[in-house]
Amino acid sequence: MQSVDVAFTPVAPRRTFEGAVEQIAERIRLGELAAGDRLPSERELAAAMQISRPTLREAVRVLADSGVLTVRPGSAGGTFVTSDYVPIELLRSKSDLRLDEVAGVLEARRLIEPRVAQLAAVNAREEDFAHLTRLIERQQELLDDGDVLAHEDRFLQLDTQFHVRIARATGNSTIVSLMRTLLRRLEIARDLALHEQPVAPWVIDVHERTLAAIRSADHERIERVMDEHLAAMERAWERATDRMLVRPIPDFMRPVAERGRDRAPE
Template identity: 55%
Template sequence: MFSPVQTRRTFEEAAEQIADKVRTGQLRTGDRLPGERSLAAQMEISRPTLREAVKVLVEAGVLEVRRGPGGGMFVATNVVPVELVRQRSSLRLGEVAQVLEARRLVEPRVAQLAAVRATDDDFAAMQRSIDLMRELVAEGYTPEDEDRFLQIDVMFHLALARAAGNQTVETLMRMLIRELEIARDMAMHHPLVPEWTIEIHRRTMEAVRRGDVAEVEHVMDEHLGQLERAYEEESNRALVRPLPDFLLPLTARQAPAAS
């Protein structure tokens, strides 16, 4: 019934697909949608992104989620507010921008703290995630492997957070990474280059291992910039205007005025 989501505003298009089927009578009041795993697979989006779409539609009264035996996602009405998706999309895209801004504010400092505190066990955990990525590529990487690849990517970033040696920082990064899953989906229809990700992780780990906090910042700047650029291209908006100089990518910061 549902088709792959093609744009990078994935949760918006997912919500639009469901809403359109209600508007056209393909889905009627009381109809049960496919299970979360099945529906996400049909749309070729992540389950967290599907949850964002469902959240929009539940808040608008289009869907209801029932718990317990016989539960699931059900159509609650055959009337869909005309401006539903348009109004919500602006809000949610703004929230994604805030998550990306928070990441730029937090993660480079976390990586620099790891450069001071990381242990051999921390480096072993980072290396393990890099090795798993390499194994996935060596086995013949296909688009179906993207979810697994991104799960391993999360493993690397959590290992980096643990290496900072601060439980509160690790908890903060876990929360931030969960929020980033939506932003990640926005970048996924840009060609994913596993080799680039592997290399940027290797360079990050080596900079941390050397304790080179300046190099850590440069590598993290490059790493974070990829997702930020994808967001700007697909949403057709800048992350934040105006952006303080200390949050700008290093390459965009103004050079000091000559004395």
Template identity: 65%
Template structure:
């Protein structure tokens, strides 16, 4: 497990540790009840001191994301699969002026990721994407969307992570994870419009169907619609035009 964590630069070691653990939970790599590597293993993997790691764990525990169990059978555990966006916003260096660049980069990258995923995905990959759709549907059925909007958006982001993982290319996955991290902070900074839950579920179902069909035209059309929703919302909210390839 510790191999998934990365070294953190010395200037922002504390913020980096908080963000890295939180993002692994938001991306669905770690779920409720999962045990993290030991304090020593985590500190070594991130190349930070154990006191710095403890402070990061303390912040995440206070937010209800982690819990620490003492004793020989204890350790650091994920208390909740939900990470409040406010926690990531506090640690983020994304500025409002940079959000346009994030959206433009996504338009260049993600349609190609979708095509690559369609060509390389296994049935297990498709099933993992379907699981995020089912979680969205459960939220709709229970009427929790308005009260837990950020949780709904977290599942939306996980769908896109699963699609990137379906490419089987670690570099692509890393690029998409970084882009999606900045995108969700950017959305929180820039957009006051809530998501339309029924549309999100529908577009995810149609995206998954297009990937399964491996039809380039269908993939291009659904990805254009998928990305266009947030792009138009950004332009309406800010009065700025994005530089998108026509």
């Protein structure tokens, strides 16, 4: 079995152990590593993160104890992903962003994500559509099992993977990195939105319509469904903080065609 080509980055010296755990866990949580995938060798992974091999072994041990990784001995062995599900507790820096700072991230997301979806419509391959479809099916399976709140973190992880997969469908690694950063910083706001019933059925529905819009390559259709998608989380943040975000969106963020219609002579 070949190792999966996933880029790892240096870990900050003052948090080497926690940083190594978080980085591996995040790659799995975002869907960049899946159950059955093999991580790079210990030597390669320690070099990529710029940490010692004993530190990496301790991080792997924690992830193995959590049921996320398994280490197999022998010439065909290595470190393998055991589970697609990563407990949110392994991402210790989740709470680094305060709730009142989420507004800036929401504004950045509104500026970026609709354009990401439109670029995905241009560059997506059939395997991207198949992967997005499977993520929606897995969310529906959780909903069909009963109370989504009993599986809220699993549902949230699939939601995050859906958005990351759209970014990956663009074929642009810089965009993937941007979306990864935005989504990680939105954990608090996304968790707030998920607790508001009946959000789970709506999330599945809007994901289905988002996928259909991207398949259609109709940029106005993508714009409409993404506006609905983003507005839901913005409203959740407003209810949680009793503050208002700027809506409707500023003129410079509106589609060129729409601005042209607004300025047409009577």
